[in-house]
Amino acid sequence: AQSVTQLGSHVSVSEGALVLLRCNYSSSVPPYLFWYVQYPNQGLQLLLKYTSAATLVKGINGFEAEFKKSETSFHLTKPSAHMSDAAEYFCAVSGANQAGTALIFGKGTTLSVSS
C-alpha cells in the first residue's frame, strides 16, 4: 500500500523567495511520485513526475523535486517564487509496474505568495 504525507498545510513566502514544499511517502513497492498543482476552481495539472529514472526531476514553471529513497522524501522546490505560483499543491504516489492501480494523494499544501 502507498501513502503520502505533506508536511505543512499552508506555506507562505515572499515573491522571489525559495519555495520548499515537503512530501514524504510510504510504499510497499518501488514508487512513482508526482506533484500536481491546482489553481482555484480548476483541475489538477501535472508539475513533474519521478518514475525511477533521474532522481532530480525538473518540471514546468521552474519547479523541481528530488527523490531521496533513504529519506522517503520527494520535496518540491523553486528557487524564486512568483505571484502566479499561489495555488494548492498535491504530492501523489503510485506503485511502479502497477499502472492500473490508484494514484494516492496527500492532503495538499496551500502556497501563498506575498509581494
Place this chain on the structure above:
Amino acid sequence: EPEVTQTPSHQVTQMGQEVILRCVPISNHLYFYWYRQILGQKVEFLVSFYNNEISEKSEIFDDQFSVERPDGSNFTLKIRSTKLEDSAMYFCASRAGEGYGYTFGSGTRLTVV
C-alpha cells in the same frame, strides 16, 4: 496538447436521483480513473478501469457507484441514488501506460440538494 474532457462542468441534482458524469479520456490512453474532492479536502481515489473492467476500487466506491466505457471513447461514472455527502468535485483521469503521468480533466462539480 491532448486533454481529458469532462461534462457537465456543474450539475445540481436532488437527493435520491441518479446522475451520470461523463468523461472523454485521451484517445490512445489505456487506463482510466475517477477521483473526487470534497470541498476543502484532499483528492480521493474512487476507481480505476483497464481492459473494460475495474482494476481497483476504494471503500468509497460502494454499490451506489458504477463505471462504464460504453462506446470506446466515453468513460462514465454513475451514482444510482445520490446523497448529500456525494456533493464534491469529480475528476476523471487517464494514463497511457506504465511510467506515464496521469492526465486529469477539469472536473464536474456535483451538488446534491
